[in-house]
Amino acid sequence: MPKRKAIVSIRECVSCGCCMKICPKGAITIPTGIHAVIDKELCVGCGKCAKECPASIITLEVTEA
Amino acid sequence: MKQTKKWYDYLWVVSLTYLILGFFNILFAWLGLLCFFIPLLISIIKGNKAYCNRYCGRGQLFSLVGGRFGLSRKKDIPKWMRSSYFRYGFLTFFFVMFFLMLWNTWLVFEGSGELRTAVTLLWTFKVPWQWAYHGTLFSDGVAQFAFGFYSVMLTSTILGFLTMLLFKPRSWCVYCPMGTMTQLICKAKNVTASRK
Numbered sequence: 001m002p003k004r005k006a007i008v009s010i011r012e013c014v015s016c017g018c019c020m021k022i023c024p025k026g027a028i029t030i031p032t033g034i035h036a037v038i039d040k041e042l043c044v045g046c047g048k049c050a051k052e053c054p055a056s057i058i059t060l061e062v063t064e065a
Numbered sequence: 066m067k068q069t070k071k072w073y074d075y076l077w078v079v080s081l082t083y084l085i086l087g088f089f090n091i092l093f094a095w096l097g098l099l100c101f102f103i104p105l106l107i108s109i110i111k112g113n114k115a116y117c118n119r120y121c122g123r124g125q126l127f128s129l130v131g132g133r134f135g136l137s138r139k140k141d142i143p144k145w146m147r148s149s150y151f152r153y154g155f156l157t158f159f160f161v162m163f164f165l166m167l168w169n170t171w172l173v174f175e176g177s178g179e180l181r182t183a184v185t186l187l188w189t190f191k192v193p194w195q196w197a198y199h200g201t202l203f204s205d206g207v208a209q210f211a212f213g214f215y216s217v218m219l220t221s222t223i224l225g226f227l228t229m230l231l232f233k234p235r236s237w238c239v240y241c242p243m244g245t246m247t248q249l250i251c252k253a254k255n256v257t258a259s260r261k
Contacts, residue, residue, distance in 0.1 A: 012147055015248050016238035017118030018128070033114035033251030054235040056141040 002062040004045035009057040010035045019049035019058060073119050077129055080122030084222060087215045091182075091197040091208065094215035101243065108247035112254040117244050124235050127225055131234025142232040142239055152245045159242040162188055166213035174206030181209070185216040186223065 006028075008019075013035035020028040020036065027042030028049060038049075040063070050058040086093035100123075104116035117124065131137035145151055172178030182195040194212065201207045225237030238244055 014147075014152070014239050014244055015114045015117060015251070016124065016235060016244060017114065018124075018235055018238070020118060030114060030118055032112060032255050033108060033248060034255060051139075052233075054142065054233040054237075055147040055239045056233070057147065 004047075004060040005040055005043045005063050006038050006045065006047070006049050006058050007061045007063075008036045008038060009059075012055060012057040014055055016054060018052045018054060022048045022052040024048065074125065076120055076122035077125035078122070080126050084219070087184075087219070088197055090199060091194065091211045091215055092201065094211040094218065097214055097218050100218075104243050104247050105250070108250040108254075112251055112258070114244070114247050114251060116247065117238065117241075121238075123222065123225065124238055127229045127237055128234045130226075131229040137229050137234045138231060139234070140232050142228070142236050146228075146236075147239050152240050155240050156242045156245045163217065166217065167210075170206050170210040170213055173209040174204055178209075180205040180212075182212065184212060184219060187220050 006019075015030050015033050015035060017030055017036075020030060024046065025042045025044055027039040027044075028036050029039075030036050036058075045060055047060050050056075050060055083093070083096060086096075100121075103120070104114075107116045108114065131139075169178060173180055181191075182193070182198045183191045184194040185191050194215075198208060198212075221237070221241075225241075228236035228240075
């Protein structure tokens with residue numbers, strides 16, 4: 001079964017931290033204030049971050065696991 | 066992993082109080098400088114956006130009113146508003162207006178300008194605000210700066226509320242000049258760090 005994971009458009013991310021706050025798995029960090037980083041191991045593809053992102057730059061994509 | 070609330074999750078109370086205080090005594094506007102210096106210092110010293118991510122009371126206020134209270138259409142922000150042209154353009158515009166405000170303050174300080182007890186909304190509309198002015202112990206310039214700075218804060222709150230209603234709750238964060246500036250600082254820091 002293909003698994004969906006959240007993908008951040010790094011170039012457009014404003015590092016506001018909304019995704020980090022909403023993520024139920026604590027899979028998102030913004031280590032250097034430049035863009036959000038998603039831990040693919042922890043991401044369950046729930047899509048909460050994509051919905052929350054004020055810039056709407058997070059998408060859910062099927063990635064080859 | 067539902068996190069328990071921390072003390073900094075209630076900083077929206079501080080932001081709200083700040084806006085209310087400006088209706089009673091304009092000199093409280095000076096406190097708003099904290100919202101300028103703290104994020105800058107965090108980004109310069111720590112090289113991250115912890116201010117936006119954790120401590121920004123205004124962001125919390127927008128997610129509370131737009132998210133919890135549902136006063137938001139929750140639609141995608143237009144593409145042009147999240148483009149770097151708009152973000153850097155808005156930062157530049159904000160800077161220019163800020164320096165004009167500082168210039169007007171200076172004129173009052175050195176005595177060639179007169180104190181105007183008004184708050185300028187959206188850089189255009191002068192709203193009489195004399196009820197919140199009860200004199201200063203120092204130069205009139207101190208009050209002029211307070212009026213000018215409060216104008217900046219109230220204007221950006223109004224813009225933030227508008228985009229909260231139209232788009233997602235924290236749409237303001239996309240084009241917030243402080244956010245853009247601290248991200249630029251983080252980018253600059255990262256470039257120099259990777260060169261080491």
